[in-house]
Amino acid sequence: MPQPMKQLDPGASPQEWFGNELRNLRLEHGLSAKALGRLVQVSDDMILSIEKGKYPSCRRDVAQRLDDVLRTGGLFDRAWPMAFGNRDADRKRADADKTSTGSGERSAQVPAGRILGRDEPTLRPGSHEPVIRRSFLQLGGLAAIAPLDLTEIFAPAELTLPANVNPGHVDQVLAAATAISGMDNELGGGGMVRDVASRAMQWSAGLLQAQVPEHLRAELFASVSRLGIVVGASAFDAYHHDDATQTFRFAADCAEEADDWHLRAKTYSFLARQAVWIGAPDDGLTYAEKGLVRADRLSATEQAMLHTARARAFGKMGNVRDTMAAVGAADEAFARARPAEEAPWMAYYDEAQHNGDTAHALFDLAILAGQDPGRAARRFGTAVKGHTDAYKRSRAISRTKLASLIMAKGDPRQAAALGHEALDEVGRLTSRRAADDLRQLGRFASKHQTVQEALGLRERIAATVSA
Template sequence: MPRPEKQLTPDESPRDWLGAEVRYWRKERGLRTAALAALVQVSPSLLEKIEKAQANCGQELAEQLDEVLKTGGVLTRAWKMVRRQTEKRRGETERPNPGPLEGSVHSHQGRILDSETSLPSGSPGPMYRRAFLATSGLAAFAPKDLAALVAPTAPPELPDRMRQKDIANVHAIADLIHREDNAHGGGGLVGVIASGVMQWAVTLLSVPCSEELVAPLRAAVARLGIVVGASRFDSYAHEDARIAFKLAADCAEEAGDWHLRAKAFSFLARQAIWVGDPDRGLTYAEQGLVRADRLTPTIQAMLQSARARAFGKMGNVSATLAAVGAADDAFAKSNAADDPPWMSYYNEAQHHGDTAHALYDLAVLKGQDPARASRRFEIAVDGHGDDYARSRAISGTKWASLLMAAGDPRQASAIGERALNDAGNLTSQRAADDLRELGRLARRYRGLPEAEYLRERISATLQA
């Protein structure tokens, strides 16, 4: 009779968290320890010890595990946290402790990432702290005071009782993060801000609130959870993103907001597809479409395009084309006046870019006609303005990759050059990975000057 697996304690330390993530992704991919060990060429006993935080995982092994398990870089990121903690502790043991300076800010030593701050009584448990405080101990901010967010001098002040203006602040912050994330990507300062404000928003749920403000507060936190999750997804902080999206879905359900609930499930679907689990992504998209009669045509189109992307990754040609058709039919009925204001981003450019990604997989993986995806990518690139520079860069890069794989490499190189002009200004892991894919495809055309120059520019951009 097999022994039961040891219960892991991911909140104990970064190394424990890394081990728990290895086990999580191994099971997600349906692999036994011995099978995974063989794929990365280590002993099963070493892998078991890494999962139990009884042995160190090197950078090269973390990168191999990410590649085999298709995590999107989760384990390499976790390895970096382990290294930072080790270096920090080594530094602390090598220098004398001079004691606190007068007027200095005291930080609370955390467990999982050594950056956790103390939360007020009644705040969410370790699962939420682990995700939302993972990269920042930042305090809350009002839209007027970004400096206080980046360098807080005191714990966040919570209102004695929720008021309408507090809820309006949550919406204003969500709008700010959404705008900056789409223009610049989810890394850098945008990521820092996103991590910090989620701590504040979650604690607001424990503040006394009048009955008529309960639903609006939960809807506001759901909206913020979606934009924070989107930012964390873009910077490959996948666990943070998953929990933010799930919190958003729960808050939206409690608020009775079917549109926000659908948006949360749409992002859960897209993230699952991105990290290599299209089956789960399809399930999330279907969950979002529950009671589709309560959703606007635009939101239905958004979810149908997520279904199409899942089917595309599965290589299911007929189901992908049917889902793209359903998305087009829904979008044809769109009326901006019926949509919530935060859906204004889903315009013609966004719709064509989303559906083009599904058709891209059919062209590259199944040999289908690339012209259908190419035309949609062209509409997306032409239609996205500077406010959505990341979407324009990603669609342009994918369009170039499509033509590099199944079209004219000279045209692909020219389109890739334009996409690089946008991508070079972003802090987006997704955009960077798409550039790597384009660079790999361009290798097929060694000796073609345009493709060689494009590869050089991609390499320089990624290094920068």
């Protein structure tokens, strides 16, 4: 049963008056928050936050686009200075005061027991992540941290932030994203990689509170978005799913602030993949569709990436027709790819990656819907051959899935040989996803009680994943 909408109090503040008017006009036009967000080119979360008076720094161009879509005659543009202009001015004055009273560097610490003015969140059962670190990533996006004092964001260990952002800081964020992405692909998202990623994310998000020259603003938000995608992917691989989801959403907000459709698409691709992985394929399909909004602004490779996410969602549902259609759309888009024109961080999506990703969707059809396993097997084989040592995790996962497919639908002895090759590689990773794929292979192997090679593989898998 749907939850009733929160009652708004337009007299409580200019922001809540603005939000109340927005909700009333949205409902008059029969639009959902998602539909309005798509028309205005922002997230539905942002629309709902503005309506509730919880989004403290709505950009003026967003207000103007709301006027255009809702045909208000300029209502929101005229109301913007009252609702948000003073806050921007107050924040700039506060930043200037901080700059004048201190040197060029400042240290950020957390008051005991509180983060961002909220009670410490309760850990889920079985979680060992320190509350103080998790809290930053549970805040629900840019709106939750952007207007608040940095001294409330960071863990007790001191982190030094500049008072003014310069191009070198943007370069540092991008360098951190590149380095962490490399470690994550080679080693997996757990262990040291996880700790490095969390620290880098905290520091980089903190830059959003410093004084930023207007000409650097979009670059800074884009760089933080890029890092957020990398850190979210690392958390996803380590099964810190709540952290991953919040970091991806934060990255999406930053991408929208930077007006970067490419980073936005990448963020929604990851949200889709994660949702499918954790058993919510319908949510995954929604994320993939959101990423494909204004597909004309995306590169062919980015379109292929998002169609692949749709295919994986349909595959997990056992929907043969739509899975095959999505795989076809992904193949068609990838055939138009121009790698030389892609952003550097899309270089990973090559022939090996495309074949491995689409093979996952076809794997589910073979297992869940009795479809031809050969289609998935051929693509997994291409992925295994094409992935270099820089993408050991992807190669290991594709090899494991190929072994599982053959173990379930083909020769268990051939599958066992492939499984041992996968174990040789997976055993050196800190990837929870890779470990879960091994467990699945072990379950398929356990069905061949009379095949010694399959039983031996199962025993080795049990010893590896429990180590």
